[in-house]
Amino acid sequence: MDVLRPTLIKIGGRVYRKNLIQEQAYQQEEEEDFCAGPGDCTDEPCDAFVVEETEKGFQCRAEIPSPLYKYIIGKKGETKKRLETETRTSISIPKPGVEGEIVITGQHRSGVISARTRIDVLLDSFRKKQPFTHFLSFALNQPAIQEKFLQFKEEVLEKCSKDHGVSSSLFQNPAKLHLTLGTLVLLNEQEIRKACDLLQRCKEDFVDQIAGGKPLTVEVAGVEYMNDDPATMDVLYAKVHMKDGSDKLQVIADQLVERFVASGLMLKEWDRVKLHATVMNTLFRKDPSAEEQNNAMTGKSSFKERESFNGRNILKLFENFYFGEVQLDSVRLSQRFSSDATGYYATSGQLTFS
Secondary structure (H helix, E strand, C coil), X not given: CCCCCCEEXXXXXXXXXXXXXXXXXXXXXXXXXXXXXXXXXXXXXXXXXXXXXXXCEEEEEEECCXXXXXXXXXXXXXXXXXXXXXXXXXEECCCCCCCCEEEEEECCHHHHHHHHHHHHHHHXXXXXXXXXXXXXXXXXXXXXXXXXXXXXXXXXXXXXXXXXXXXXXXXXXXXXXXXXXXXXXCCCHHHXXXXXXXXXXXXXXXXXXXXXXXXXXXXXEEEEECCCCHHHECEEEEEEEECCCCCHHHHHHHHHHHHHHHHCCCCCCCCCCCCXXXXXXXXXXXXXXXXXCCCCCCCCCCCCXXXXXXXXHHHHHHCCCEEEEEEECEEEEEECCCCCCCCCCCEEXXXXXX
16 A cells, blocks of 8 residues: 555655655554653653642643543553553543543652653654644635636536546535645644634734735636646645735745644644645545645545546646635634535634734
């Protein structure tokens, strides 16, 4: 499967396949071990997290989303038992599905710090394997853009339907046309609130100054593809640019992602955000509700066995197709696999330009 769907790398603005030399097998995630001896991590700075002194010793509390409890517990409770034994602590975990605090207690401060540090390292590894739940987006589903997109779809099917793999099932839902800035794994309401708060701080810190309190006028025009061979496309996207020729949209996108990466809510993919609006995707062939996985490091692999399409004629005939002009007035924290009353993704929070 990895041979047919290898890792993709970006070079000079294009994405290429990376041929694998050797495939390495891994254990099931519940059985994965972590390397840290009893004395490791005891030099962790004390201000990394709060350790309280109690009548019986020391304790540390940690807000951990409930979907991650199982990784601390481990198969048949083995991970939790090993942590407690090696750090000489006791770890109290809420019941599965119940949001709350994990409490680490022990007679020695160093043991509590070691247990907490190991848990943080362990969960950081598993969090990266979770499927993304939310993404930052600019909505491009204004009526005029939807109308032009439907015209594009009709003309492509009329002129290119005989090309290998081209069918109506490949096209994006016009109500969900968007630009993705980056993906996030938000596993409980607390993490969603944290992301929403960060959006508002970004508005105050730099977005208002860059946008000038006004919507950004953007043109959606031209199409481009993601991989290195137009005869075996998986994703075709529409290009976007500021109508006034400025780089305001790119600067806002890059700085937002930089802030979210620094906060730990997002993983860094590229040096600059690739601004694109997916119009055709082979993932839609089997699952119309699928979203493109923009950040290959975030979440488990979402690749399904794809049937690529020959997009050479599409590129030739529609390379400069004009989808229209749109006013971007907000960045949304969009929820994956959801819809609101307009048909767009449900919004958990947003940053407005005015």
